[in-house]
Structures are given as structure tokens and as C-alpha cells.
Amino acid sequence: MDNLNEAGKLSILVVDDDKEIVNAISIYLENEGYRVYKAYDGFQALDIITSHDIKLILIDIMMPRLDGLSAVVKIREQKNIPIIILSAKSEDSDKILGLSIGADDYVTKPFNPMELVARVKSQLRRYLTLGDVNGTRKANVLKSGGLCFDLDSRTVTVDGEPVKLTATEMKIVELLLRHPGRVFPAEEIYERVWQEPAYNAENTVMVHIRRIREKIEINPREPKYLKVVWGIGYKIEKI
């Protein structure tokens, strides 16, 4: 946190046609030390984007005049800043659409304010400290999105923030991160991590998975990295 404050107040743009929601979000973000700009439709948002040095945008989809999706497309034409969509549309297809046109995260209404703040911080951290991804890339690092596993120092960071994992948890993350996207059955994880024949693996592995999720995920109920493939196994998403 300290490094952000040193750099002066970071500007965040909140766009929603519901003023109360904008105000509430502003209060939370200002409490965290950000400067907040407010817009109530897509055009206002575009105006503010061009005239101010905005570092992150929170934007609703269903708005009058210019809707959120169109605004995101327009913003992406000129800016590389993180965009988080806030929407009451909660279906998978809506999320996929929002992320595929250039948003970095998708938060459904009604949201938990603290979770929203955590996501804002995470996006900013990634944008500001890890923005130059190619330059700082190390040879011995396993990555999936903001999740990094440094094999040399045996440390795990999420969006640049170090995470403390136990040795077993570390091994599980390493195994899954070495094969992002591949689904591992509990038995295989058990045998490869514990180095002994699997017995009663499901429960043991699941307990560890849950612990890891609580450490690396913003919302463990809706994990971004470490996912359960129900009825098959576990995987870390290839992002």
C-alpha cells in the first residue's frame, strides 16, 4: 500500500447510471486513498478518460446513451488501463462477452464492497508494478495471469503480492501450474505430491485446495485461478 501512496493519489473512474452506487463505491475507494472520478454514462466516461490520467475504470453495462460494452471497446482503442465491469447480468455468457471485448475483470451486482476493493487493488498492483511483464520475466517462473511461482526462490505471488503457502500447498500449486489447463484427479495429485499410494485422496486434496484458494483467490467461492472440475479433478486455469 505504501508505494501507492508515495506516488500520490491514483485516479479511478467509476461509471454507473445509478448515482448511489457510484457514491458508495467512491466512499470505499476514497477510504482506501484513491481519487475518484464519477461518470453516469458512457460518453461522460470517455470525456473524463481523455482529460484525466485515469489508472482504472469501474463500469456498468446497462447505461443510457452509450452502454458499458461499447464504452469499453472505445476505451480499449486508446488506453491499456485495467477495466472492471460491474453488472447485474450474471450469466456466464455475459461474463465471457465482457472479458472478451477487453475488460480485465467482471463483478456481478450485488457485490461485496470489500471484495470489489480487493479486486481494484489487485488490478492496480498488476498494472502498475507488473505492467512491464516482458521486461521482468524471469526464466524460472511459472505464471498464470497474476499468479506467479518463482522456482528459484520458491515463492508464490499473486499480482505481485507474496503469498505464504505451506510446503505441501506449494507442491500442489507447482504441479498444477506446470500444466496449466490440465485437469488432475485427486489420486494423481496425492501420489505426486505426497509420494505415496493414494488412499482417501479426495478429501485430503480438497482440503488443501480450499486452503490454497483462501490464500490466492480474492473470492474463494468464485476462484479465478485454482478451480474444481466437479466429478473429474482440479486445475489451474491457463490465463
Next chain:
Amino acid sequence: MDIKLKKSKALIVWLCFFIGICIVAGIITGGIVLLKEDYHGFLYALDKAFFKLDIKDTLEFKHTISLRFHMLAEALTDENAEERLKEVQSNLEKEGQNLIYYAKNLQNGVKLSNSETDFGAAAKGFPNLPDGYDYYIFFYGKKMTIEDSGKAVNIYDKNVYNAGYSVLKHYGYLSEDIALVNPILSKCHILLIVKKDIEEVDGQESQLYQIKQDLNDLKSFFGRIFIVFLIGWVLIFLSILNRVTKKEFDVKIGNFLGKFWIEIKIIAALIILFIVVLISYRYDSIGISMLQLLAKIFTVLIVIWSLYFVFIDLLHNRKKVFYNNTINSLIKVYRTFERKKPFQKGMLLRLYVFIAAEAILVITAGISFIILAFGNTNKIPFLFGFLLSLAIGVYLIYRYVRRYNNTVSDIGKLIDQIEAIKNGDVKNKLQLNPDADMYNAAQSLNKIQEGINKAVEARIRSERTKVELITNVSHDLKTPLTSIISYVDLLYKEEGLSEHIKDYIKIIKQKSDRLKTLIADLFDLTKATSGEINVDFEKIDLGKLVWQTLADMNDDIEQSGLKFKVNIPESPLFIMSDGKKLYRVFQNLISNALKYSLAGSRVYVDLTAGNGKGNAGNGKDNDGKDNTAMKDNIYREENVDMENNINGFDDPWQVTAIIKNIANYEMNFTEDEILERFARGDKARSTEGSGLGLAIAKSFTQVCGGEFDIVIDGDMFKAILKFNLIGENA
């Protein structure tokens, strides 16, 4: 108007065809008849009419002129010629200026002529013809010369004298040495000159003129026939050009002919045959009159048109030609009568009528046979009667059996259709022959199907609008709820508030969270029940999924103080389903069990594979030992290895999942009631949760391809889920 015009056009074209055929066939027939009657005569008449341009080319002329020559020669050489000369002269005078003759006996100086000059015949040997004359026949005692239009005719050529001049040969005028045949004749000069354009002689019967007239008459007669013949061809050609239009009328004729019973047609054919035979017998005598000729032509035309109509009838009506008979008509009359009766009575009546008709026919055949065998009367009508009864009897049996077959097969179709409708086919209609016994039933069934179809469509439509409504409403609810949750959270964090205010805020916070869950659940449920939800089917292991769910909820289970007894086969239980949704299902069921179980009681989670019939409902008795403590509260049951049961069968083997718990309250409701969307286990609806858990579990199970049942037995609550297993390699 147009249609009328079209109709009359078809008629006109058809008449063209009819008249054309009549003319052409009639003329050809007449020609053939005449040819047969007098082959050479007819051919000669034809030749004369079409190829003899001048009468001097005709046999008649040559013959007549030869006879005249002979007359003169005879008259000159006759001993007592006085009478003869006069007779010949008066005969030749009849020809007037058409014929100039000059005959002289050099021996006795007798001369016969209607001319002063001899045209230089005596001197030069060849006559000089006067103007307007172009034919002569000249004999100067030794030889004979004939010249026609300046061309000499070689009369001594065998073919020439055969063609009309045979008289000359016959009487020896063409002999090598004429003096030997008739010494007097060798002293005679005979010259006959014929006018180019033979004219009518006033008051006389000029034979030459007559020949000319006859030739002209013949020419004009054949000319007319020829023109008519051509017209006939033109008409036929026109009708062929318009054959499509002609066909329209043929179709009409076919329709018309189709109305008649085949019996009537056979009788008509016999009558025509009789007439034809009669005509041919009657007039088949030597020689032929115009009437006879016309009669023959008429016969041929009648035969042609009869055959044509038979052809049209067969072409147009095909099988119907034979089908349209008296027996069928009787059956039809009977059927209209039968149709007024109810189905059962109609079928019985049909059987009775059939038996009665067969009985009558058997009796008729029997009597006919007895008379045939023992009677002394004329046997032909009885033989006929016997065969007819037999044929009709067999035909009736055939018809009855065929009808019966059709009806049975239609009943089969009807049953299939009912089955199809039961299975949800609301689109394909059952089409039966309108004549069929089952037609009305099929129509009624189609109506019912239509009704169902409409009801289903209406329901789908209303479900869809419901989904849209819920989607919109849930969106509209979520937006203000976002504000509520945010501001309540801010309030909650406010410092310096008194304790009771904090409590109030806490309550608002809880309730707004519950509202959030409720809206989300309502949305999910509506989508699932209306079938608007996306399901990602993949091959998953149900056993693993249940273990994962239990492990996921491990903390809650531990806190609950309940003991979970889990019995899941070691071998994988593969099903095709949507893992995410099934997780929701088991999560809901287990969290229900956690919420509503009697404190300290056991919760049983059993998975069994079987054929879905035997142990499905009851699950397995829990006689296993609690040997494997996974966590303190979850026990893996030692189970019978199911592998042997599963492998080797690819029937729809099923896996049954049962979750059992003892309720911590009295379940004073039925299974159906608890599945109602807003029902709550305790009917009080006070604690957290939406009350939609079971309804969601049921809908999700169903969209994931499973069955979901609830059984309540006293204080025991059982959720039973069934899925079809798939093979290891599927």
C-alpha cells in the same frame, strides 16, 4: 369466360382430331376396299386421275380410236359395203369436228371422208395436220403411223399396242406383210385426225367428248377426295400440335367413361362387335356399291373409335376401369349405410351381411350345379350362373379379407400414433385413407394432438415470457440491492454507534444478504425449469463428484456435529452430466441435511450401481463397519465391489445416489409439497436461505439428465437421484 373458352378450345381441338382421323381412316379404308375389290381397275383409275394429263394418253381414247380405224378398214374392205359405209359414216359424224377421217380404197376408188383434202397423205406418205389438231393415226397399205403432239408413237412396240392399241394388233393391222392378211387392205389409205381440244358436238353424242368428260369427272372426283384427305391430315396435324389441349378433353372423356360400370362397357363392346359382324356378313358379296363401301368405312371407323375409347379409359382410369363394377357399387351403397352406425355395430353388420351374401351365392351356385349335373334343359345359362356365383363369391371374400386387413393395420397405426403422442410427438399427423374404417378415429386423434400441440406451445411461450420477466425483475432488484448492501456495510463500519443500532444494522445486513441469495436462486430455478439453461455435458465420475462436494463442505460438516456415513463404490461411476450443476445439487442436498438434521444423528450418503429396478429405491443396508475415518465426522463405508455388476452389461444401468437424514422437526407435509418452489422444510420460512434449494436440486438434476425423488418416511428424509451409467470408454 376464360375457362369456358378453354373448355371449348379443348373440344374444338379434339373434334379436329376426331374428324381428321375419320377422314383419313375413312379414305384409306375406302381405298383399300376398292383396291381389294378391283385391283387393276382402281389402280388404273388412280393413274388416270393423277397422271394422264391428256385424254389421248388414256386407254379409252386409244381403244376408241383403234375401233374407229377398224370400222373404217372394215367398211372399205367389206364386199357389200353400201349399208356398212352409211352406218360407219353416220357413226363417225357424231364426233363432228373432233375427228377428221379420210379413208380411200385405191382399188375401187371408194372413199370415206368428212374432208375434201387428204392432207397430202397419199403423196408424201405423212399427213400435214391442220391447225388445232395434234393427233393422227395413218395407214397407207403397208404400215401404220401414229403421232401424238408431234411425237411418233412406235405402234409396233409390244408395250405400246398393249397399252390401248390391242385392237389394231388383234385385227392384224400390225402384221409384217399386210397383203397376206388382207389383200384389199393393202390397197387402202386410212387417216384419222383428232382435234387438240375435243369439243362438245351439238345434238350428237360424241364418244371422244364423252371420254374427255369422264376423265374430267374422274379427275375432279379424285381431286376432291385428295383435298379432303389433305384436310384430314391437316386436322390431325393441328390436333397433334395442340396435343396438350386435346389431352384435356381426353381426360374429360376418361372421366365420363370412368363413371360406367365395366359390365356396361362389356355389353357395349359386344353390341359393337355384333354390328360389325353383321355388316361384314351382309355386304360381303361380289361387286360393290357406294352404300356397301360406306358401310365398310363406317365399320372400320366404329372399330377404331371403340379401341380409342377403350385405350383412353384404360390410360385414364387404369385399375378403376375394372374396379367400377356393379359389385363394388353395391358395396359402396352398403358402406354409406354402414357408416351411419357406430363402429362396433358397423363391423358386426358387415360380418353378417358378408355371411348372408356368401350364403346366397353358395345356394345359387349349388342349384346351378345340380341342374347342370342332372337337368335336361339348356345348360348354358346355368353354367353361366354357376361360374358367376362362384366368381362373385370369391371376389367378395377377397374384398372382405382385404378390408379387414386394412382396418387391422390402421388400428395398428392408430395405436402407434397414440404411443407417439404419449412420447411427446405433437407434430406428425396420422394420415389415413378417407374411406378407411379408422378414418374418423384418426381424425379425432389428430384433433387431440393438435390441441396438445397448441397447449404445449402456449406453455412454452408462457414459460419464456416468465423467464424474461424474472430476468428483468432480478436485474431490477439487483441494482437497488447493490446500494443497500454497500451502504449497510458502510453504516456497519461507522464508529460510535450504540449497540442496539449496531444490532439493527446487523439484521438489515443479514436480510439483504438473504435477499441476494434468494434473487440468484430464483433466477437459476426459473431458467432450469423453463429449459432455457445451458448444460455442458461431459463424462464425469459421480462418486468423485460427491466426495469433492463433501470435502468442499467439510468445515460445515464438522461444525454441525452430525456424522456422515458415506458409501461410494471404489470403481468409477461414469455418467454424462454437467459437473457444476450437479455440484449445486449435492451442495443443496447436503446443506439441507446439515440444517434440518436432528442434532448428533447420522446422515447417510449412498451411491449404488444397478439396473435401476432392484435396490434403487431402498439403497443398501448400512451394515458395514465404520472403519475408515476420513475426518472425524465422515466415514467411508466398506462396500461391496460393484465392478462385477456393472461390467458386461451395456443396458441402461443406473447409479442411484441417496442422501438420508433424520429431521429435527416433524415433517407434516408431502413429498410434492416440499418440492413446491417456495416450500420450506419447517414451513416457517424464517432462517437464512431461499427455500428454493430442493426445487433447484430437482430442476438441475433433471436438466442434467437424471431423476430426482423425495421420500419421507416418518422422521426420515430421503433424497433419491438416479443417473444412467455410461461405459468406461464412452
